[in-house]
Amino acid sequence: MSAIPAIAAAPIGRRVSTLRTAAAAALVVLAIPAIALLSGRAGIAPDFAARLLPPALAHPFGTDPLGRDMLFRTIKGLALSLQVGLVASLLSVLIATALALLGATSRWADEVVGFLVETVMGLPHIVLLILIAFALGGGTGAVIVAVAVTHWPRLTRILRAEILQLRSADYVRISRRFGKSWFWIGRRHMLPHLLPQMLVGLLLLFPHAILHEAALSFLGFGIEPARPAIGILLNEAMGYLLAGRWWLGLFPGLCLVGLVLCFDAIGNGARAMLDPRASED
Amino acid sequence: MLEARALGFAHPEGPPLFTDATLAIAPGEIVGLHGPSGIGKSTLGRLLSGHLAPGWGAVLLDGAPLRMAGFCPVQYLGQSPMHMVNPRWRVGAILSEASAPEPKTLAALGIAEGWSARYPHELSGGQLQRVAIARALAPGLRFLVADEISTMLDAITQAEIWAFLTRLAAERGIGILAISHDRALLEAVATRTLEFREIALGP
Numbered sequence: 001m002s003a004i005p006a007i008a009a010a011p012i013g014r015r016v017s018t019l020r021t022a023a024a025a026a027l028v029v030l031a032i033p034a035i036a037l038l039s040g041r042a043g044i045a046p047d048f049a050a051r052l053l054p055p056a057l058a059h060p061f062g063t064d065p066l067g068r069d070m071l072f073r074t075i076k077g078l079a080l081s082l083q084v085g086l087v088a089s090l091l092s093v094l095i096a097t098a099l100a101l102l103g104a105t106s107r108w109a110d111e112v113v114g115f116l117v118e119t120v121m122g123l124p125h126i127v128l129l130i131l132i133a134f135a136l137g138g139g140t141g142a143v144i145v146a147v148a149v150t151h152w153p154r155l156t157r158i159l160r161a162e163i164l165q166l167r168s169a170d171y172v173r174i175s176r177r178f179g180k181s182w183f184w185i186g187r188r189h190m191l192p193h194l195l196p197q198m199l200v201g202l203l204l205l206f207p208h209a210i211l212h213e214a215a216l217s218f219l220g221f222g223i224e225p226a227r228p229a230i231g232i233l234l235n236e237a238m239g240y241l242l243a244g245r246w247w248l249g250l251f252p253g254l255c256l257v258g259l260v261l262c263f264d265a266i267g268n269g270a271r272a273m274l275d276p277r278a279s280e281d
Numbered sequence: 282m283l284e285a286r287a288l289g290f291a292h293p294e295g296p297p298l299f300t301d302a303t304l305a306i307a308p309g310e311i312v313g314l315h316g317p318s319g320i321g322k323s324t325l326g327r328l329l330s331g332h333l334a335p336g337w338g339a340v341l342l343d344g345a346p347l348r349m350a351g352f353c354p355v356q357y358l359g360q361s362p363m364h365m366v367n368p369r370w371r372v373g374a375i376l377s378e379a380s381a382p383e384p385k386t387l388a389a390l391g392i393a394e395g396w397s398a399r400y401p402h403e404l405s406g407g408q409l410q411r412v413a414i415a416r417a418l419a420p421g422l423r424f425l426v427a428d429e430i431s432t433m434l435d436a437i438t439q440a441e442i443w444a445f446l447t448r449l450a451a452e453r454g455i456g457i458l459a460i461s462h463d464r465a466l467l468e469a470v471a472t473r474t475l476e477f478r479e480i481a482l483g484p
Contacts, residue, residue: 170364173332177353178379178419192369 015272022269025262029082032259036072036079043072043228052240055247062247064236074252077230078259080223084144085209091148092209093155093202097194100159101186104167113160117153125150129212133221143222147209155201162197166190196274203267207260214256230256282307282343283329283355283424283456288481289337290324298324300337302481306424309454311447313467316477322460323359325481326426329458330357342423352379356417360429362409366401372412373397379419389445390415407438414442418449424456425449432461443470 047067055062061070103113120128129146136142166172166189175185216222217231225232230252237249282305289300298321306312316322327333329340331353340347342354359365366375376382376397390411401409410430417425427446431439447470449455461467467474 169367170332170359171367174357174365175378177331177356179351179353180378189367192367 018265018272019269021265022272025265025269028262029259029266032075033079033082036076039072039075043069043074043076052245054245055251061251062245064248065240070233070247070251073228073233074230074255076228077233077252078255080227080229081210081213081256081259084140084147084213084223085206088144088147088151088209088213089202089205091144092151092205093198095148096152096155096159096201097198099152099156100163103156103160104163105182110160113156117156120150121153125212126215129216130219130221133216138221138224140223140227143213143216146216147212150212151205151208155198155205158197158201159194162194163190166193200267200270200274203263203270206267207263210256210263211260282341283458284341284344285325285329285338286341287338288325288328288335288340290321290328290333291336297336299481302328302338304458304475304480306456306458308423308456309450310473311450311457311459311471313471313474314458314460314477314480315464315467315474316462318462320477321481322462322477323428325477326428326458326460327357329424330355330426332357352419352421354421354423355426356422356424357426358410358413358417358428358430360432362406362413363401365413366409368401370401371397372399372401372404375401375412376416378416382415382418386415386418389448391441407434407442410434410438411442414445422455424458426458426460428460429462431466432463439466446470 045068047063050059050063050067052065053059053063053067059069059071061074063069064073099113099116103110128150132146132149133142136145169189172185172189175189180188213222214229214231214234217229218235219231220235222231223229233252234249237245237252240248284305285302287300288302289297291297302325304312304314314322314325324333328335331340331347331349340355342348347353347355373396376387376392392408392411392415396404396408396412401412404412410433414430425446431442434442443466446457450457459467459471464474
């Protein structure tokens, strides 16, 4: 007797699986600062009896030349990256929104904003970042400013396009003929449409901000060497790689990539949730 | 008196749609404007209500150019009410955007109290069109441009809406420009009907 083929389980919708992945990624992201806060001085206090230990049960990521646990150093580094990323991304979104709104006020302002967007987009990112961070004298504040003032152009373009579309929408024209000011229309009619774009923009900016913060710190233009930033950890690991201490660089690097992928997943989830056109996927 | 004097309009970098549209609507009068699809009737309606700026000519209200500040005495109603309202606003907010609607008007248009908390996509096209009409009926209103407002509606809703607008014209002296490609409808509701080709495109 031939076997009856099993009926396949109903496939989970793409949207549902995207949202599940996003929720899991959000949990990971929220766990990082929690662990960093609760772990006290683990990964900061040196322990000279445990220098340069390879990964083992007691120290899953190994220890560094001062005997500090690399797992906690990595988590604290990621938490610092999140802080810098959050402030820098928020600033970037504010700049993008302000410029997009400014561009909507007149043709002349629109051309100036367009010119700024193209100029910043045309310059190599990392060069601009280094120049700004260097000019500001390095440190956490300088990194935040450098990342914030280099990451707004893409979102500015998206918001500008959205505003142009809203401005010619019938309900906005009607509101104008009801005698409402552009300020009133911007607040009541446009903002509810722009907020989701700003939120998704913020989430998608995060990974860029984190990666560039790490790059700046790695190159020595960023966060103070005494703080456990991922870029600093990677920089310190450089000197030991040829000596066979591979764990110093591998785990922080992998975790950084993991964090970036988490934000990608959250950004995709947010887009799936906020875009009604994606609801059928 | 609402007048279009030698009005013309061209889309940017396009040929002129029309260059010489002239018409006049008196208070309390329902004037039909007939013409085939795509000829420029809606554009003319939008020029008259200040939604678009004319390329040539002028829109005059009692002999003076139409004011662009404050509540415009000429309001535009479009074919698709879904586009006329912000999809993220509740019906209650939409209704009171220009001014608080009179209960009498709401009752006459059959707008139920319970709609206030709903979003536009939770109403039918006919219900939403009635909301759009009620919203335009602010105290300063003097003329309405009704651009194919009943094309997408069933016959009963269509009849109800036009009965209401006819009463509005008679009781409040609101002048209405009814734009449609449906000659029979215009003959039923309008006091006189103009042919777009004749008033806008010249001999």
